[in-house]
Amino acid sequence: METKAEVLKYLFTRIQEMIPVKVLKAKKDKDYFTYTVENDCSIEFYIRTSQSGHAGKNTFCMGVTCRIRNPFLSKLISEPFNEKDTYDNLIVLFSNQYDWYNQNQMDMDYFLDNKSEKTPEVERFLNDLKDNFFSYIIPFVNRYRRIIDFYVNPGHIQYIIGSKQFILGVVCSLLCNREEFIKEKLVPLAKADENGHIFKDYFKATNYVTDIVEPIKKYIADNNISFDQ
Structure with missing residues (x-):
């Protein structure tokens, strides 16, 4: 992996393989990944990137924002009060800057340098994502x-x-x-x-x-x- 595009393509495939529930459909729109899963739920990832020009071409920092959308739970939250679901079924919002609860073990940013192999940093990012976000998926998708x-x-x-x-x-x-x-x-x-x-x-x-x-x-x-x- 040399370029940001190659990194994002790799992440899109690896994340789909790692999601611990059945993925029915996967869609990539540049740095937005959407995985449609069971129970009409979706899991979404926005891979935030910013160029770090002082270190040369193909050097960038990377972070993540993740969302779980569940229409069943969303209705239970809004409809008893005659409220419209203004969150569009959003149940969990996680970022490596903050999360929906109060835990944050991921780094603020992951630095991918053009002068070194990007794979170790990408794998560290994926492992942190698994440890800090993936624990939400099964409970909020099908094990309420x-x-x-x-x-x-x-x-x-x-x-x-x-x-x-x-x-x-x-x-x-x-x-x-x-x-x-x-x-x-x-x-x-x-x-x-x-x-x-x-x-x-x-x-x-x-x-x-x-x-x-x-x-x-x-x-x-x-x-x-x-x-x-």
Whole structure:
């Protein structure tokens, strides 16, 4: 691999081989990779590159942004509140600059120099991607009961940073028959943020049970939803 185009072509193939769920369709649009997988989900990668001209031609830095889209989970997050899915089924956003939870072990950038073989740095990038992002794929594509594990792992989440995380935790708690998890774990995580913003402006909620939990319970019951369907 000498050029950026060769690196991206190699990454596109290798990532498809590494994805731990069935890939139904793969599409490459320059530095955007989209893999359509089971359950109407998609996994997307944007390989961010920037030239590093001081080191000569074919030298560049590389980073990554990854997304998992799941229409089933997205509906459970938005429809109980009569909200439109403004995220277009986006469930997980990961970047080597930040991630959807609170863990980041990847380097900020990977430097590919024209004066040295690029393969070792590319393989290091792929290994980091596997270690830091791929653990999200199976739970958020087809093993929804595993999602709740992210909320009990302090390496993944120290506090809930957005309303979407809180709703998803409530949904998983209810569908895993662990309603007590909401009060025992999710609420403390939501309040752990020093701003406590979730319970200030979140859907104008005055009581998280009546304003958040109960609408989700009603939506699940009315639509006969389970993780086993």
